[in-house]
Amino acid sequence: MKFAVIQFPGSNCDIDLYEALHTVCGADVAYVPSKESSLDGFDAVMLPGGFSYGDYLRAGAIARFTNIMPAIVDMANAGKPVFGTCNGFQILTEAGLLPGALKRNDSLKFVCKTVELEVENNNTIFTSEYQKGEKINLPIAHADGSFYADPETLKQIEDNGQVVFRYSKENPNGSLNNIAGITNERGNVLGMMPHPERAVEALLGNTDGLRLFKSILDHAEVKA
Amino acid sequence: MTTVRIYVTYKQSVFDPQGEAITNSIHSLGHSEVKGVKVGKFFDVTIEEGTKPVEETVKEISEELLVNFNMETYSYKVLEEK
Amino acid sequence: MTTVRIYVTYKQSVFDPQGEAITNSIHSLGHSEVKGVKVGKFFDVTIEEGTKPVEETVKEISEELLVNFNMETYSYKVLEEK
Amino acid sequence: MMQEMTPEEIKEKKPYLDWSLSEEEYNYISEKLLHRLPNYTETGLFSAMWSEHCSYKKSKPVLRLFPTKGPRILQGPGEGAGVVDIGDGQAVVFKAESHNHPTAVEPYQGAATGVGGILRDVFSMGARPVATLDSLHFGELDDAHTRWLLNETVAGIGGYGNCMGIPTVGGELTFDDIYKGNPVMNAMSVGLLDVKDMQKGLAQGEGNAVMYVGAKTGRDGIHGATFASHSFDSEHESQRSAVQVGDPFMEKLLLEACLELTQKHADWLVGIQDMGAAGIVSSSSEMASEGKSGMELNLDLVPQREPGMSAYEIMLSESQERMLLCVKAGHEEDVKKIFDFYDLDAVVIGHITAGHNYVLRHHGEVVCDIPVSSLTEDVLEEPSEEKQPQHMLDDAAKPAWEPEIKDLADTYKKMLAQPTVASKEMFTQTYDSMVRTSTVVGPGEDSGVLRIRGTHKGIAMTTDGNGRFIYLDPEIGGKRAVVEAADNIIASGAEPLAITDCLNYGNPNEPEVFWELHHSVMGIAKACEVLETPVVSGNVSLYNETDDKSIYPTPMIGMVGLVKNLDHLVRDSFQEADDDLYLVGQTGADYAGSELQKMLVGEITGSLNDLDLDHIHDYQMRLLAEMEAGHVASAHDLSEGGLAVSLAESSFGHEIGADIKSDLTSAEFFSETPGRFLVSVPSEFSAEFAEKLGQDAIKLGQTGGDSLKVALKDQAVDLPVAELKQIWEEALPCLMKSKD
Ligand SMILES: Nc1ncnc2c1ncn2[C@@H]1O[C@H](COP(=O)(O)OP(=O)(O)O)[C@@H](O)[C@H]1O
């Protein structure tokens, strides 16, 4: 299974995703600059955190016009795993691959800390290694992570089981329904504000994110 | 050249934490006469006429880029033409 | 109640990186008719008349809080009175 | 457009005086260096390049006192940043910078561009910046303007660093009214470099190209360098147009493009330098000077953001996010291609010429033709008068202040709520401290620690400086600053390697201020020699005063250390119950300038006791050896609030208490004798630890329980850890919310 880590201008967690997959999980992974237009040969696509185009208009708003986006949409439509964390999540919502939007945090401040999450849905290709209802700790680091969707959309997301992670102790940004991560209807596109790729090595003090990457790899194995 | 000011705000129903925070600061400065503040952003866009009507350009760039209709709405006003 | 819209922008000579990035993005969408974008913010402030003239409140809160005169300037407009 | 003055008008009307060039300097330039009158552009270039900010004309004689060499030092002061060998073909690269004046005027952008500037210094060496630290000294938080300044400053540091994706992993934040009108904002950047990729700011080789890369030039920050070399007074409103806006997105692109060039195509490059203070003129003339070359630039080719800029404006603009390259002839297009990929301008604006002249053309005319060295090397050093501060003499004549602690529990709790002591988490959590997944220890401990990918080593880093001590005794205070930095590095289990510094002082034309500068540098230099931590880079910020009142002399020491094996990294917090607790280092009656004095008396007075640097160094090394042997469970240095505060802080991490008994008095519990550590040692290593540290360690008791049981000579307390922690955590958020 080959992963693409997209590098948008201003991405800065690209190395984190790459190293988590490559060095920690031993997976096959390559960087793909967003100027490229093809994802031929890749089985999964990962959108990293950072500040694409400085987040100068809205987080993720400008990145969705990059050359690579049509190829990402094709991957999503083909049912391949598409994962976005932080800025990656923001880009996926701006591009319409995920519902809703990410607003400025209620505190109006950037916040970097480790928060507790509840795994709401472990029946996805990204979370099969977790238990439903399990509490895990993952770092967040964002200024625009307050998930918003209009009431109708929100209900749909909830009813379809698209909420995958919820903040469980405190809500660090004002997200509706404490939502931290959601999938699309089909379940093959996951966006989340927390950074599982920052929690894959004991040396850095947390390995709760590792199973997310393992889940994707497992899924590929089962399929193969 | 026409300059159009495009105003973007959160939709009515969306909580505006910045407006809230600024209202509080204004009150702590003693201005109890201020009842509320809503914050928005605007874009002064300079457009060359000719190829297509200015309104069309404004509509296109707003809908494609400047506004996220999940949470925002917009309006605009022609500022000056010269 | 009077609602006043206060506009805040960078002074002319101050660099506006956001406007720059947005202009580039608009161009890459093919809108070559757009010559430039400047970004600003606005505050819709609802003020209760009575204690002092609305203009005075606007001036005070702008100068004390909303505007940093080292790099910004402001203007305002009365939106509605009721 | 305004008509520029003729050379004769300049001589007569002396506009240069407003640009802080003296009449003596102007005459020297005309008569001795040029043998003619400089024109308008040239006069502007001289006034910027001869400012203290660019030339160090006042501080240079003092800076020569620093030791700058050592077996690991690959590059000392003089380049973009210092470079220190850490083995395996790698080096650590670091420097600090002050942005006090811009921050006082426009805190968000002032702080942001301070971070942006120091990052460029580090990547101009060919290094990838891997961490940022800050050092902030502000007025007391009972003032609404100060709270705003602080909030905006912290937001600016985070705004730039977070967007760049460079973790902010440490720093310091203290409060004192003396900084009210003139806050100190220093930023330090640490980078990693493969030694083979190291670059220099050098331009040479006739016919080679001078290339401009990055953001376009605008009118922002014109005369920023002279602005920084000026005192504030509330009247100089017009200076305020010097505000620059940072564009971290542009800088991120610039960083990646420059690293691609230096790491993959160094053979195309002769030299590279960032454009900092005094923009194009300083970078280009310094590069030519370093290469002993001549240079000719065509200003019409400089990418410009605004129409109608004069030569003077183009040369002196301090627009951010720009770099200057000297590229080998024939590779201009190759370089351009790299920058094109990142959508950045890369333009040939001139060439290296034979001879040694610095020639500028604008609109087809030669607007400057002067020897390169007249801008860079011929600057007149300025002798300074100095005089020991009167307050020192007065203090020496008075009896020393002896604190009286009536209620230990109450004093303890109040101490933990002092803003300088209290938890800074509400600020540090607005910094991305984890991005790029190498942060082993982030903000909140003695040092920030990063792992070095591909090895099992780490680098530790800290910023320290306590203006109160330097004010009371610049020389001893200078020594203490270096010792404190070394303590912080060692407390993490790292070996101190070298330092960078930021020297923040008042107006050097005041003899007492210059004395402070001179004597504190003497103290810093002495400590660096003994502790074997040479100075590899630094920065000087003078004229830190508002309406004639100077800040405390506030040198910031940024130190970097090497963790040889991350398995033996040591943390601040107690790790387990029932470990033995030791106090390393002797405790004396060191209350002058202490947090206790400030809290109880409300002002700082007294004389400092000198330190035995050799002795401190000796036991620091023995302590480090014990850590490197894996015998130490936790270590925390003692600084503000002394043993009392370190004990409490060490208990907070895992909420493990302690039970200690000591001959110290309750006053000594808060004493701030430098060079001390609180160390917890698993019992199986305790005997060996005690033997190795000998007289220099006193056993205090054990870790464990959920309270601090402290039995001192005169008083005892038993306080729940949770209660103390809450006081310490809530103090700053509460102060920041206060209304007045
Ligand atoms: N402005 C700041 N930026 C980043 N980290 C900070 C800042 N202020 C304090 N810290 C962190 O908080 C901790 C305590 O700071 P300080 O009391 O200055 O430590 P010490 O006395 O050990 O030098 C340190 O780990 C420091 O890195």
Ligand SMILES: [Mg+2]
């Ligand atoms: Mg410390």
